[in-house]
Amino acid sequence: MFNLITGNQSNVKNDMLSGVTVALALVPEAVAFAFVAGVEPMVGLYAAFMMGLLTSIFGGRPGMISGATGATAVVMVSLVAENGVQYLFAAVILAGLLQILAGIFKLGKFIRMVPHPVMLGFVNGLAIVIMLAQFGQFMVKNTAGEFEWMSGQMLYIMLGLIALTMAICHFLPKLTTAVPAGLVAIITVTLLVVGLDLDARSVIDYVRDMLPAEKAADASLEGSLPSFAIPMVPFNLETLKIILPYSLVIAAIGLIESLLTLSLIDEITDTRGRGNKECVGQGIANTVNGFFGGMGGCAMIGQSMININNGGRGRLSGITAALVLLGFILFAADFIEMIPLAALVGIMFMVVLGTFEWSSFRIIRKVPMSDAIIIVLVSSVTVVFDLAIAVIVGVIVSALVFAWKHAQHIHAETSIDENGYKVYELRGPLFFGSVSHFKEIFDPVNDPEHVVIEFQRSRISDHSGIEALDSLAEKYLAQNKKLHIRHLSPECRQLLKRAGDICEVNVMEDPKYHVVSDQLG
Template identity: 70%
Template structure:
C-alpha cells in the first residue's frame, strides 16, 4: 500500500538526518501555534506527531511535512474560547471526514484551476507570514509582565547568533553536502551558547513564556485515545460544522498548493486526491488522540527538501524523532537556543520567497502583477483560503473579460450566395453580447450559416444567445443554419425546431441527432 523508500534518488541517511532537522524546527512552531489556538503546548505537539506521521506514510506527496499550522490555529481560537477544547477535538474529527470525502470525490484535481500568479502570491505571502511569525522571538517580558522588544546586548547577541546560523546554512553546502546544513547550524550554535555560557533564550524559555508557567516542560507521554466529550446531537453539529468546513478547506488548499510547490522543486509529481484522503485520515485520528489537527507546512517542507529529504521516510522519521523528544529527550530540545531556530526559519523565508516575481513585475500583464501583490497581501492580512479564493476569482473575471471582448468571426459568401459566419473564441455568458453584435440579420442574404468549428459553446447563456440569433433571422424571414455544434446544443435543436439545421454529414463525430435521423 505504501513504501517508506518511495524515491530511488533518496538515501536512508539523508532522510533520517533531514527528519531530525525538521523535528527540531517543529517543536517551537507547534508550541506557538498551540498558543495561538488557545490550547496547551502538548496539544500542538501531539498534532505535529500524529498528522506528520500519518500523512508521511499515507499522503500523496513523499517529502512533504505536515503538522499543526498557524493558518488553522487562527480559526480554532474562537471555537476554543467559546466552547472549549473538547469541541475542538470533535471539529478536527469532522474536518478530517470532510477532507476524506473531498479526496473520494477526486476534488484534488481542482488545484489545477489555481493560476500561476496566484501560486506566486501564495508563496510570497507565506514567506512573509513565516518571517513575521519569527519577529515575536525578539520580544521579552519586562518586570510588569508586558512584552517589549529586545534592546542592547540581548538584541545584539540574538542577531549575532541568527547571522551565524544563516551563514552556516548558506556556506556549508559549498564545502560539503554530506551533512544537512540546517542541522549542523543548530548543533554548532547550541554548542557555542552552552560552551560559552551565553545568556540567550532557549526553547524551554520560550515554552514557559508562552504558558506563563515557570516550571513548564516539553516532556510528555504517549497520546491516548478518547472520544471527544461533547453531546452527540444536532446542536453540537451546528456548532462544529461551520468551523470544520472552513478548516477542511484551508487545510486542503494549503496542502495542495504546498504539494504543487514541492513537485516543482523536486521535478516529481504528487497525488492530490491521495493527499486529501491522507490529510483527512490524519485529522480524524488526531481528533481522537487529543491533537489540534493540521495540514502541510511549507516552511518545514522546505527545510526537509533542502536538507535532502525526498522519500516518505523523511517525514515519518521527523514525526518519530519528535515523539522521541517528547518521551525521552525533552531536556535536549529545551536547551536549543531560539536564535538558531529563528535563523533556520529566516533561511526558509529567503528560499521560499519568489524573488523572480519582483523582477518580472514590469514584464507581465498588469492584471497578473496585481494578482501576485493582492494574494500576497491577503495571505498576510487574513488567511490562505481567502487569498487563494480572491486570486482565483479575479483571474477568472479577467479571463472572462478578455475572451468576451476578443470574440470575432470570419465571414465569406459561398458559391450558392449564402453568407457564412465562423466565430472565433469561446461562446459563454461573458461573450454573448459580442457574439450577437457580429451579425447583421437585416442586411444578410436569405440563407446564413454559422459554423462553430473554431468556437466552443460553453454554457446555457451561449445556447440562449444562439436561440436569440435564430429568432432575429426568423423575424426577417431568413433561414439560419448551424454547423459543427456539440452535443450540448441538443436542447437548442429541440427549442428552435425546423429553424435549425445541423449538418450531420460534416459532423459525424458529434452524433447530435440520432433520433431525428431515425424519424
C-alpha cells in the same frame, strides 16, 4: 541567488537526516500555534507528531511536512474559548471526515487550476508571513509580566547567532551535502551557547514566557504517548450546529494550504504529487488527531521547505521527523528545551529567502498588468488576512480576467506545409468551455491524407480537452487519414487513449504543464 535546493533524488540518508532537522524546527511552531488556539503545548506537539506521521504515510506528496499550523489555529480560538477543548477535538474529527470526502470525490484536482500569478502571490505572501512570525522570538517577558523587545547584550547575541546559523546554511552546502546544513547549524549554535554559557533564549524560555506565571516554573516539553479517547461532547444536533461551521473552515483552509504547498513542491522538484490522495491523507491525520488529543493541522510550507532544502524527498523524511519529535517528547525533552531560538529563527529566515519568488520583482514590469495586480493582491491579502481568503480572492479575480481575455473561442490558422500536410495552428486554450467550437474547426471528411494539429500556441487545460482531442483522432482514423499532433505536454500524451500514439515528441520544444484530471489526481 538563493537557490538552496540540494538535489532532487531521494535516498534514505538524506531523508533521515533531513527529518531530524525538521523535527527540531517543528517544536517551537507547534508550541506557538497551541498557544494561538488556546490549548496546552502538548496538544500542539501531539498534532505535529500525528499530522506529520500519517500524512507522510497516506498523503499524496512525498517530502511534504504537515503539522499544527497558524492557518487552522486562528479558526479554533473562539471554539475553544466558548466551548472547551473537547469540542475542538470533535470539530477536528469532522473536518478530517470532510477532507476524506473531498479526496473521494476527487476535488483535489482543482488545485491545478489555480493560476500562476495566484501561486506567486501565495508563495510571496507566505514568505512574508513566516518572516514576520519570527519577530515574535525577539520579545521577552519583563518582571511586570509584559512583553517587550529584546535589548542590549541579549539582542546582540541573538542577532549574532542568527547570522552564524544563516552563514552555515548558506556556505556549508557549497563544501559538502553529506549532512543537512540546517542540522549542522542547530548543533553548532547549541554547543556554542552551552560551551560559552551565552545569554541566549532557548525553546523552554519561549514556552515559559507564553505560560501564566504560576505554570511557567514547572514548564516542560516532556510528555507521554497520546492516548485514544472519544471527545466528551453530547452527540446531538446541537453539538453538530456548534462544530460544523468550524469544521468546514478548518477543512477548507487545511486543504487549500496543503494543496498549494503540494503544487509548490511539485514545481521545485519537477515531480507530481497526487492532490486527491493528499486530501485523504490530511483527512485521516485530522480524524486521528481528534481521537488522540491533537489540535489537527495541515501542510506547513516552512517546514516543507526546510525538508526539501536539506535533501528530504521521500516519505521517510516526514516519518522520521514525526518519530524523532515523539522521541524528543518521550525521552529527550531536556535536549530540545535547550536549543537556542536563534538557531531556529536563522533557519526560518533561510526558508524565507529560499521561498520568496525574487524573480517576481524582475518580471513584474514584463507581465500583463492584470497578472502583476493579482500577484500583489494575493500577497497582501495573505499577510493582512489569511491564506484561504487570499487564494479565493486571487482565483476569482483571475477567473474574471480570464473570462474577459478569452471571451473569443479557440480558433486555428490553417496552411499547407512543404510536405503537402494541412496544418491547423491552434490559438487559445482547449478546455470544457471551448470544446464545442474546437470540434467545429476541423473537417475530417474533406481534409487531405495528412493533417497536423499544432499546439505550440495552445494548451489543453482539463480532461474535457483530452476527450475532445481523442474523439477528433478517432474521426480521422475512421477516414483512414494520418493525424499528427505536435507540442503537447507529457501529461497530455499520457492521458490520451486513442491519440496518444500519434503524438510527435520533441523533448527540447514540448512544453511541460499540468492537466486537471482525476486520472492523475
